[in-house]
Amino acid sequence: MSPDATLSVRLALAAVLAVCLPAFARAQTYPDRNIKLVVPFPAGGPTDVAARLVVEQMSVRLKQSIIVENIAGAGGRTGSKAVAKAPPDGYTLMIGGTNLNAVVPALYKKLDYDPMKDLIPVASIANDSQVMVVPPSLPVKTLADFVGHAKANPGKVSAGSAYGIGAHFSIELLKVRTGTQILFVPYKGGAPAIQDVMGGHIQMTFNNKSVLLSLIQEGKLRALVVTSDERWPEIPDVPTIRESGYPGFPSYNWYGLLAPAGTPAAIIERLNSVVNDILRSPEAKASFARLGIDPKISTPKEFADVLVVQAKEWVGIVKETGIQLD
Secondary structure (H helix, E strand, O other): OOHHHHHHHHHHHHHHHHHHHHHHHHHHHOOOOOEEEEEOOOOOOHHHHHHHHHHHHHHHHHOOOEEEEEOOOHHHHHHHHHHHOOOOOOOEEEEEEHHHHHHHHHHOOOOOOOOOOOEEEEEEEEEEEEEEEEOOOOOOOOHHHHHHHHHHOOOOEEEEEEOOOHHHHHHHHHHHHHOOOEEEEEEOOHHHHHHHHHOOOOOEEEEEHHHHHHHHHOOOOEEEEEOOOOOOOOOOOOOEOOOOOOOOOOOEEEEEEEEEOOOOHHHHHHHHHHHHHHHHOHHHHHHHHHHOOOEOOOOHHHHHHHHHHHHHHHHHHHHHHOOOOO
8 A cells, every 4th residue: 555545544544533532432421411301291291201200210320310301382393303403412312202203294294303313212111002081070981972972062072182192193083083073172281181181171182091090090080992902901891992993093102212313322322221221120110010001122223113114104194184283
C-alpha cells in the first residue's frame, strides 16, 4: 500500500473513531443523571399503569432517578412528538406501543414526526385486551341489550375515550357494525372517560383490563364484552365480542418502552436488559397478576416487528371506520 493510501485509511479510521468513541463512552457511563419517562396520556390510564409497573425497579437497577412526566393531549401525539424530537441520548424515554406507534401512522397523514421512524422500540412490557363497560345504573346486561337501547334512543347514548386510540376505534367499529347512532365524546385520556362512565355522564367506554378489572370486580362498572380471543378467567360470565356476534375487533394493545431514533445501540441494549430482568422478577409477576395481565419479554427487534404488523392491520380498521383526524 502506498504512503498516500495508508494515510487515507488512517484518516478514515480516525473519522470513524471520532464519531463512535464518544457514543461508546456515553453508553459506558449511562446513566449518570436523571432520566425522564414520558407518558403521553393522563395519570391513571392504561399507558400510565404500564409505566408505573416498571419505573421503580428501573430506577433501582439503573441507580438513577426516573421522573415520570404525563404529557397529555392530541390523543397522545403531543407527548410522543416531544420524545421524538428529544436528544437521542437515553435520557428521554416514553411508554408507547399499539396506540401511539401503530394506530397513529394509520390514522394521521399530516404528522410532523414519524411514529415508526422517529421513535425506536426498546423493550415490550405487556399486552392488554379491552373490555366494554357501562354504568351499573344503565338498564342493559348484554351487548345485545346495549345495541337495542342505543337504537331506541338514537343520538342520546354517548361513549367516550381519547381520540385516535384503540378504545376510540372500538367505539366507532361498534357503531358501524351495529348501525347505532352513539355520540362520541373526546377526552384527553382513558382515566377521565372512565370517571364519567362511573358518574353516569356518558354511557359507555372501552378500556384495558389492567385499568378496569378491579372496577368491574368492585361493581363500579358493568362489563358487557371483552375483546380478547378468550374470556377472562376473572369474569368468566362476560363473553368475548366475537361470541356476541362481532368478530374482527382489535384484540390486544401492546405497551413498551421507546426512545428517540439515533439512541446508541449500547444504551438500547442496556435498557432492554433491565426491563426484561424486571419482567422476570417475582415482584413484577405478582404486580401484573393483580391486574390480570402477563408481562411480555422481547428483544427490541421483536417488539418492533409486532408494531410493524399491527400498523398494517390498523390501516384496514381505519378504512372501515372512515375516521381521519388530520
